[in-house]
Amino acid sequence: MQSTVNYLWHTDDLLGQGATASVYKARNKKSGELVAVKVFNTASYLRPREVQVREFEVLRKLNHQNIVKLFAVEETGGSRQKVLVMEYCSSGSLLSVLESPENAFGLPEEEFLVVLRCVAHVNALSGPKDSLPPKVSPRHEAVPGQRASSPLSAVAGMNHLRENGIVHRDIKPGNILRLLGEEGQSIYKLTDFGAARELDDDEKFVSVYGTEEYLHPDMYERAVLRKPQQKTFGVTVDLWSIGVTLYHAATGSLPFVPFGGPRRNKEMMYRITTEKPAGAIAGTQKEENGPLEWSYTLPVTCRLSLGLQSQLVPILANILEVEQAKCWGFDQFFAETSDILQRVIVHVFSLSQAVLHHVYIHAHNTIAIFLEAVYEQTRVAPQHQKFLFEGHFWVLEPNLSAQHIAHTTASSPLTLLSTASETPKGLAFKDPAQDIPKFFPKVDLQADYTTAKSVLGAGYQALWLARTLLAGQELMLRGLYWCVETFQATCRRTLEVTRMALLFLSSSLGTERFSSVAGMTEMQELKKVTELRSRLRALAEALSRCSHSITESQTSLSNLRSELLKNRDQVHADRSIQQIQYCLDKMNLIYKQFKKSRMRPGLGYNEEQIHKLDKVNFSRLAKRLLQLFQETCVQKYQTSLVTHGRWMREVHETRNHLRMVGCSVAAYNTEAQGAQESLSKILDQVSHQLLQDRTREAQVSPPLTAPYPSPALTDLVLQMQELCEEMKLLAFDLQDNNRVIEGLSRPPSAPDS
Template identity: 75%
Template sequence: MPPLPTRGGQVRAPPLTVSMSRGRGLQGQLVPILANILEVEQAKCWGFDQFFAETSDILQRAVVHVFSLPQAALHRVYVHAHNTVAIFLEAVYEQTHVAPKNQEYLFEGHPCALDPSLSAQHITHTTASSPLMLFSMASETPKGLAFRDPALDIPKFVPKVDLQGDYNTAKGVLGAGYQALRLAQALLAGQELMLRGLHWFVKTLQGTCRRTLEVMQMALLFLSSSLGAERFNNAAGVPEVQELKRAAELRARLRTLAEVLSRFSHNIAEKQMSLSSLSSELVKNRDQVHEDRSIQKIQCCLDKMYLIYKQFRKSRVRPGLGYNEEQIHKLDKVNFSHLAKRLLQVFQEECVQKYQASLVTHGNRMRMLHEARNHLRLVACSVAACSTEAQGVQEGLSEILDLLSHRLPQDRTEGAQASPAPPAPYSSPELKDLGLHMEGLLEEMKLLAFDLQDNNHIIEGLIRVQSASDV
């Protein structure tokens, strides 16, 4: 095990069987203290006053439990209530290597925004079973909980009857068994936290998909209504108007944008279905974790082993055993060994292997969610670009509407004031058709004005998609 550097020398890290080694939070606080009270040079060695001052400082800190979804590991962060949230984020960075700007938190299924300028006392109360869920922008392979195999610490019984030696061996085996129980509980809790955090994040992404889809479907509804009827078409024999040609081009562009939004809508609907499928899998896996009976099996073995251990403790103070008692003692040793073997088998096959498999599955799901969120953000950016362009097109159509609405009455007034020459007989029907067409055009422009007003409201909603899609 690599030693930890200190000021005057080196202090070895605690073994993995010690709970302090499972989190770097408390370890980082205690190692400098241990280094200074174990200093060889008397001048550098701390006195009792400084030792108690430093330990009291640790005891006055609040513990914030953070479960890192990318690493699948639980961390304990120690901060003073008067510290700022920025200091807390830096402390999280020291343990997880996730930069503060990339740290995103969920708590009890809801996004938890942490303002760096606020006091750390505003951080919600957490426990080991209800921590803050840390989700990072960066993707990495989950490492999970590091632990030492309890089987490596189990001593072996000697063949002959040695009451004191058998008692010591049984005591060591029983201690390793309880360590296996604690590790099994930690591994099972880790699986539960992985599934719970993923489930919450999937729900957040589903909400983003739902909001984005609703806005785009509403936009498509209004765009399709405004593009349903052909407007500004020249009647047969009517001279072309440049503004009408420009309006037709803008409407064609709106039709293209509607097709793009339709593809985005279909794509998000597919992504929503995949997230729903993943959510169902997570719920099923959580039920399987809750129904797991490996802890009860290990506890049952330990209870039986403890009864034999108590008998060994009584026998060691006796001067000797009779023949029958000695045979019973040998049988107890065999049963004790079988129970220990069964305990380790359950721990390895039903705890460790399941946990390792869950880490692999967790890593695959994390990559899937990273891709899904990045895809949603790209779609949101594209939708925002489309909405901006659609707004420009709508403004162009509005300008054409204003121009034509002023030009037509002006043309009518000029025509009424002028004394035109008698028209040729062959041209009167064409002029009559032109007048009727221009009057119909005025009515069409009034209808278009209402459509433009509705579409502008939808475009404003599309612009808000970018902010609504950020998780």
């Protein structure tokens, strides 16, 4: 046990160790509160006095939510060693998070954004202000007079180091500690300011600190390769370290890896970082003395969405620059990272492509900008974009603010229905079984641990992919189901309008009053009545065919709906995720035992036999897991893509067919309206002519027996007037029907936000 006046710790509770100090978990003697104590060793006192006190002075000046707090500076009782009493972060470091097999291929998107927020807030303004204004791309459109909201005190946090003129000089995942907040959220805090120093805006330094994989190449050349050079270093060397750290967090791997690893092939490591082409964000050498391969994008195994990758890659490309003249400054880095953190995510599932997209958009941007962002990711032009949300068409007016877009999640996205048919491509992914290592027959505790860790990491990647593929199948089925439901509603409305028109036409054509009129007069206009009636009969037959066609579409949609429900039940009944998780749990137990065993010098005979059996069982479980993934998850997903493509073609055909039928019904209604109006005019003329003739007859030869017209003629006039009124009503109804038909081709207005 060791102690200071107020704190107590055991040397077994080691949290970390460096060249000049060790960090332990300790407790306050009075309150029992857990803290971390940094105890400096004898070697630390060999440094110049100003270097020894630098960390104390730096930490005393800093006070920020993403920087580990300094509580006190005390001394041990016997040796009087200096002790820094600091905030205790119980969940390890970002490095321990990335070392976990679950994150072998990088952090999930939500966790990565938390890390980005921490790194950007604390580090980005640690250097001098740039002389040039920050780069702002055209996509950063703002509404005049409207300010963007700052994400979690970004400006205050990032200005904190700048205002104090401090450069960290040893940024890496191991120096970013993690703790859990009250609601279970991750909070990352920068620690280890042993290499930090205060620096004026234009001041340079010559001393070298840091961890070699994260060092700027100029510092690497002198500190690692021990080559004499007269270069001085500015505060922007932190940006290189930030770039490597962010790449590591996004992918689970270092960006620059020579054959044999960075620490075995140092000359090649230096060559990769210095020969990197502009725009490249990674370089690897896969064979001994082999060529260098450059990457300009994040690997396909990365778990970040393409929407976030498109924002992140330009940042990495511009801070992983050797020449400081080409490298971004802190203002530019801040502008771009802050821009990402201020955006909201709109989840969009492209039904035609069967791909879920994350569209990063500012809330104050217009919907037109959002539609353009959707186009950039899906290649579906804005005029071809139709959106469904929770089963209803969602109209997005281009001139409105993006705040009117519905709140979405990965499980409840906007569904994009393209009016152009295409073959679904689905999720692009790499089979985790590729390049998976195998155990050596002999017992090698370190090698066995390393192999188990790699295989377990592939297993967790398979689990993540399996969940993603299953979620994709559910979104495909749900989106198609919504399409079917909306098209069935269209069928019902179109059929109702068509039958209404047929009812009126049948009523008009079935009356015998036309023949009565024709039998009692020789007027020329009545000859047109027969032609109009023939025309109306033809329209009635055409509408009947439309009605029959719509009924057939309804039957087809009902059959598709039944298939979708059947497949949805099958997806919900799938248990491959649980089976993969079971294998992983068993493998994880063996992995933890391997992790513990590697710290021992060797195993006894019985323990070695158990270790060999564990290797066999681990390999068997891994084989079973990957078999489940490939033969169940992947095959079902690929089958679902083929079926989805067939159903999408059917949906497109049905939609186009309904549109044509709707246009035909509208055209027939318009023609019927014209015929009814013509017929109404003729009947008006006939009725008027009959009344005039009867009046003239009465004036020339008054009736001898009665002063009234004959009952037959009077009845005929009344019938004609009544028929005229019916024709006018029918014309009005047909005109109203046309408005309904035209509305069927347009989705209903979106609900109020």
